[in-house]
Amino acid sequence: MKFPGLILMGAQSKLLPPSIPFRFFVAAVVFHIVAWGMMALDADQAAQFVGGPGVILAAIHALTLGVVVMTAIGASFQILPVVTGRPLAAFWPCRLVFWLFAPGTAALVFGFAIIDQTVIVTGATFVVAGLTVFALLVADVLRSTRGMITLITHGWAAMAALLSLAIMGLMLVFDWEYGFLPDHGGMAIAHVVVAVFGFMGMLVLGYSQFMVPMFAMGPSPNEKEVHAAFGLAAAAIVGAAVSAMAGSTNGLLVAAAAGFIGAVLHIRTMGAVLRDGMRKELGLSFVLVKAAWVFLALAIVFGALAMAELDDRLIALFGLVALLGWLLTFLMGILQRIIPFLAAMNAAKEGQTPPTPSAVSSEGPLKIHALGHFLGLALFAAAIILDEGLLILAGAAAGGIGAIAFAWFALDSLRRMRAYGKMTPD
Amino acid sequence: MARLSFPGAEPNNRAPLLERDQGAEITRCISLGFSADEIQYDWFLMVEDTNARDASVDDAIPSFDLRGLEPPQPAVAILTLIDGPDCGDAILVRLEREPIFLYPELLERGWRWELVSSLPGDVNLRLTRNLRKTE
DSSP, rough: OTTTOOOOOSSHHHSSSTTHHHHOOOOOOHHHHHHHHHHHHHHHHHTTTOOOOSHHHHHHIIIIIIIHHHHHHHHHHHHHHEEEOOOSSSSSHHHHHHHHHHHHHHHHHHHHHHHHHHHHHHHHOOOOOOOHHHHHHHHHHHHOOOHHHHHHHHHHHHHHHHHHHHHHHHHHHHHHOOOSSSSHHHHHHHHHIIIIIIIIIIHHHHHHHHHHHHHHOOOOOOOOHHHHHHHHHHHHHHHHHHHHHHHHHHHHHHHHHHHHHHHHHHHHHHHHHHHOOOOOHHHHHHHHHHHHHHHHHHHHHHHHHTTTOOOOOHHHHHHHIIIIIIIIIIHHHHHHHHHHHHHHHHSTTTSSSOOOGGGGHHHHHHHHHHHEEEHHHHHHHHHHHHHHHHHHHHHHHHHHHHHHHHHHHHHHHHHHHHHHHHHOOO | OOOOOTTOOOOTOOOOOTTTTTHHHHHHHHHHOHHHHHHHHHHHHHHGGGGGGTTTTTTSOOOOEEETOOHHHHHHHHHHHHHHHOSSEEEEESSSSSSSSGGHHHHHHHHEEEEEEEETEEEEEEEEEEETTTO
């Protein structure tokens, strides 16, 4: 619906050129399909994976770097300046991040899959270079922002975690060649903890303080509870990383307990925002977000049980619940809100009426995605518990269909955005 | 130009100038579960700020200073206001940042926006109900 005479000023000036966030989102939906597909390539290994290079490690990095971090970078470039009111230093470094990070991730994934050290090192170097430029851009915005303490503290914590995980990641890659680490396994656990809960976790927790009230039209989260959850999470991440490198199982269990309390506090705070929000019908996206919160708590429980060495399958279950269950589910829930918003705001030229987000998005593919995603998760969990490679194949097929449906949704939004600009007269 | 009309508040009664921490008071009202009507009434008394008006803007449009609120509370406050039964057809809002995420919500509700002025930390928006929404 077009309202004649609507005056639109300023929105486009505050938004990035759409090509910047969308290049990251399109790359993420491609890696999303790749990640599910790669799981099927080595189905027998996937059900009992505990680490080491190969197709499954490649699939995990397609998921973590290719989907989760790729989405986080694109969203950060767009959301941070809007929320803080502080512009990015320039646009060209955003494009540089993409041209370092996306090919680097592709090379790293390929290198892990074929177990080629040269390709792995080359890919990892490009990834770290891209993440460094990203971190500098984000740090510049955080440095110049006044107020917004919760967002800023989470942002700095995420950047510190990013620095740590990049260093640890490079050390792990070079250790395969030179074997200088006294405990490669301990460093790998620390790398996982800092990457999943430190970098991505802090970004997710930080952005949630703004995004969840925005979508629910609710009050800001209780600041004391947010600070308490942040303190517990930060202490748990540092404690777990140090304990992993020192080989202390007790330290890991204590850290997991602190992290679990922090996670429950975070979920409670977010639940209060939803309960008091003006908008009660939050749609399919928040079905995914709420499920992700449950998976967050479960991931910490499985992580602790795995460290206690109660059962060999717990490591794979932890990876499944933390990466696919928590992070991927959460980001897909948020991304299906961000893509139509950006498409709508960028559809109209200056002075034209923009369409509503619902006019540039389609609900059908999202339903297929949600179904495929949760079915894939359930089948993977069954495959790990039963040690059955065929179930991995079935899960990869379900998740892959869901990922293709999500790509359809994203590309359809882009198509509608372009079509609207051509249809609407100046 | 239609005006906001709240019980007990005469349109020509000018409230005291806004203190910046009144933004926090709005957040408190929301967190305490005040209804939209109650909060709007409070806002009218608390945050109407004649200084927020731009010289070129119709003096009859009520204005609301929402600086001091952190995102997304300005957007929540504006939507609570315009969703209320007593809201007129236009308001002015003064914010620290342009509320980009609010715009789709305004579109869905049949409101339009105009950036009256924009300086770092001081953004003035004129929001107008689209009277031809049903056409």
